[in-house]
Amino acid sequence: MKFYKHNIKALILIMIGLLGSCVEPFEYDSENFEKLIIINSVITDEIKQQEVYITNTTPIDEHYVSPETNAQVTVNDDLGNQYDFIEVEPGKYLSQTSFGAVQGRHYTLHIITSNGREYFSSDVSLVSGKKPVTINPIRRVNDDGIVGVDILVNSFDDSNNSKYYKYEYEETYKIIAPLWNSLDLVPSGFGCGSPFTLVPKQTEQKTCYNTVLSNTIIQTNTVNLNEDRVGDFSVRFIPISNTIIAHRYSILVKQYVQSRDAYAYYEKINKSIQEGNALSQVQTGFVQGNMFSETNTNENVIGYFEVSSVVTNRVFFNFEDIFPGEDKPEKECVLIAPPIAEEGDCTLLPFLEDNHYMYVEDNITNQYGSGPYVITQPNCGDCTREGSTDIPSFWIE
Known part of the structure; x- marks a missing residue:
């Protein structure tokens, strides 16, 4: 499922990357489709097998994921350490050994595809700010007048070094077949x-569980605040009518501290998504990340290589905990x-x-x-x- 999540973002990037900065009405022609590579990876400070996802763009009238298979993937640091990755499923690569990003080190991602194309990332380093994150689910009426549960996060960095945050979540809920x-x-x-x-x-067919991963870009920053404090920031709103909260629900929130450049990249992507789609007559143009082609300097490469500290927290609640006395x-x-x-x-x-x-x-x-x-x-x-x-x-x- 995580592979699918990353490709949801990647497919959105397809729309942005292919259309240039034209302002003419868009007429799609699949015969002129240009295949671009999509590279996404977040190396964290957790000691684990790190992940790299490599796919390719597909025509917007075709609904499938096009993984880049059999690539050579390595991450190197400035002390000469090299971490080799292996493909565990099409387009998903895991480091052969577990490792975590270290403060003060600089990292680069290098990829050689099966047909000999080479790609590399900018030099990136870990942003400090590994502070606890708390989760507070509350009953709220949103701006559209919808009653629901709002999942709020709070975090504070007294060193004032974090500033830029990205969130992902994994929600798990109990399902009880009513009949x-x-x-x-x-x-x-x-x-x-x-x-x-x-x-x-x-x-057994009465009680089950399902887990769903977030598939949107969730960010906030504290740049204009007096202190580096994230206060009651909403990462997920679930209407009271949604049956995933009918029984017992749990959410695992991951808080990543981003660099300014990484934050700006995803902010541009998010803005592009919110302002329109590939069929809009006003296109926002290609959004350049920090991945580049070594084989062809004119090739557009979609995606970002990021090194981030991460903290997680999980909360459980029953429907009655948030909505006592409600149906x-x-x-x-x-x-x-x-x-x-x-x-x-x-x-x-x-x-x-x-x-x-x-x-x-x-x-x-x-x-x-x-x-x-x-x-x-x-x-x-x-x-x-x-x-x-x-x-x-x-x-x-």
Whole structure:
């Protein structure tokens, strides 16, 4: 999922990088598409296998990720240390050994693609400011009048060295299938008129968990403040109607301290996203990062190589903790009770094939149809359609 997250940002950059600074109405022609490389990496001060993501732009009328595979990837520091990376999945490269960025060292990224193209980064160094970050979820009405939970972060650097911050998050939430039943409805014979039997489910399908990563650029700075303090900065707003907070929810927030140049780069990208899209008649032009082609100095290279200190924090809450006495959001579930067969045609069986619909209860009131069983769509009766039954290692009830 993290690979997907980075490519969401990368695909947005495609729109910006290909269009130049024209002000004429944009007419897209896929035959004239120019393939550009996208390189993104944040080396942190955590001792871990660091990550580099390399993909390529794709035409805007084609929806797929184009990873750059079989590249040689290295990070070097100014003391002569070299960290080699290996490809663990298409376009995603991990350092072979764990390491963390060190204060005072300077780092560069070097890439050689499988067809011999070479790319390098500017010399970058770690920005100090490894201070704790706190998370405060509160009930709030946003500027659009929507009630929801606002995830606020607070941080303070008494050395006054941080100034520029970027945030990412991983949200995990519990899913409970609202119309789950411990029994499955299966045919007990052959033919349209054959009876059906209720049998115990073979797998857990009631309670699941799902994790989603942030896919937007979230930044703030304290340049114009009297002190280097981030106060109640919103990193995530979730409307009360969103079912991901219906039960138990957790968010892991990562706070990165950026350099001024890195902050300015992503600020420009974010501004471009907010002001329009690739089909807008006013284009913002190519946004240059700190990655360059050694093979062709005229080649545009999309992306940024960054070295950053990072701190993380996690918070859990239940719906009632934020919204005491208020109604929980509910899934919209369709209930139907089709007859087993009608005018010689199988009616119920097609609904049950491949678990397109799930058994809920016997039909006693005929409220949902004339058939003997009430059934519903799978995400209302089977949580595995939206998550995994594996309980996350960090989960706390």
